[in-house]
């Protein structure tokens with residue numbers, strides 16, 4: 001297996017731009033340590049990864065090998081067969097690649113709650129310093145911060161999240177148009193080669209000695225037997241076995257699967273992305289969000305491939321920054337539309353999480369106009385009110401909504417346009433805005449492979465007014481929030497086959 005046949009083999013590690021690196025503690029570098037520890041927690045890949053690149057940079061500077069440590073905890077919220085399998089498939093690819101490159105890779109899957117406690121500290125004991133991934137969402141910022149506080153040596157976090165470094169965002173943006181304008185003013189310098197992660201950093205360090213993990217550590221915390229786990233072993237783990245593995249190509253995790261999806265998207269669908277993205281049959285979306293979420297593929301790689309496809313380079317930028325969705329890049333319509341989702345819509349959410357880590361998942365983070373209209377309409381009479389259980393079992397009166405929920409349960413995803421309707425209706429049919437938010441977060445994060453992501457909160461909170469504006473006429477329940485109806489969605493999307501496909505629950509989905 002190899003990352004790419006086109007790769008130009010590099011001979012040295014490019015320094016990671018300072019704007020992407022931040023120290024998590026005041027610890028010192030222990031030059032007597034045996035290795036640089038890369039604690040891989042979000043960007044779970046060995047290509048196009050600034051975190052790994054930073055660890056290798058330190059390795060080169062201190063003349064020490066790098067140890068890649070990729071753990072998978074048991075106790076994270078929504079841990080299930082579906083999510084665990086996806087991550088472990090990615091670990092298998094990483095293991096094979098690391099073996100090929102001759103670098104030490106240590107995969108650890110916690111067999112029972114708390115079993116992994118102390119492992120990071122033990123590994124840190126022999127490390128010169130630690131590098132980890134920065135991720136502005138979910139339990140990761142808390143976990144990383146707590147680990148850094150207890151770590152006597154330097155721990156750095158590295159931002160591989162998007163094309164615009166998180167620290168180049170400056171502030172929270174409340175609309176896509178204002179963020180787009182900011183991108184148009186600030187993004188181009190980040191296309192310089194030193195601001196792109198190395199495609200194949202491990203090729204530059206092929207002949208270095210290998211890091212050793214002590215026998216005592218391996219005895220106490222044995223390396224994960226990935227084949228065993230993927231062949232039934234996962235059943236012994238104390239995780240949710242009701243949320244099943246997704247038996248589709250999009251449900252197969254890892255670097256290899258992500259590359260296949262990317263190739264297929266570029267070859268077969270990107271050319272019609274602008275016109276067909278919302279089509280329910282033969283739509284043109286990339287279906288890459290789960291792989292992006294778990295870090296199995298880098299957005300830098302995806303963006304570069306899309307730009308290469310239409311022979312775009314920064315000199316082609318066609319106009320002054322104006323916040324407009326089309327035309328600024330000077331790329332093809334399809335590529336501009338795709339980049340608008342991949343960069344503008346994706347990164348506005350990452351920026352939001354970064355600046356509002358304390359409340360990105362709370363109603364209080366909504367804009368004032370949305371809070372006001374929600375408060376004014378919270379007691380409006382509701383023709384339908386469902387509980388979490390009824391929503392989860394797809395037992396509403398609305399067949400399109402039920403179909404969307406069944407797609408989520410079965411495939412770990414919902415078609416993008418229908419997903420907006422799915423969220424809007426949970427708001428409309430819940431006892432209160434607070435309950436609606438809880439239900440959306442629970443169902444999205446439990447079942448969606450791409451859930452638990454800054455984008456999850458962008459999408460869910462968009463249904464409640466985030467990144468949107470007030471709409472008229474003011475309506476019952478919704479007030480000035482943008483309204484969506486199942487009837488018009490059915491007409492717009494020609495949903496007959498979609499409804500048929502998800503008309504009834506499959507046996508395995510019955511509760």
Ligand SMILES: Cc1cc2nc3c(=O)[nH]c(=O)nc-3n(C[C@H](O)[C@H](O)[C@H](O)COP(=O)(O)OP(=O)(O)OC[C@H]3O[C@@H](n4cnc5c(N)ncnc54)[C@H](O)[C@@H]3O)c2cc1C
Nearest residue numbers: 285286287288289341342345346416423450451455456459
């Ligand atoms: C209620 C609701 C919940 C959502 N939950 C999630 C979630 O948990 N995880 C998630 O990644 N996305 C979420 N989204 C956004 C969007 O639905 C998905 O990103 C998109 O459908 C993924 O499909 P794709 O990879 O084929 O996207 P493509 O159309 O191929 O887009 C390429 C990439 O751009 C990004 N992107 C696309 N659309 C959006 C968007 N509207 N907002 C932010 N980024 C976007 C994604 O990373 C996506 O993979 C949610 C939207 C709504 C309305």
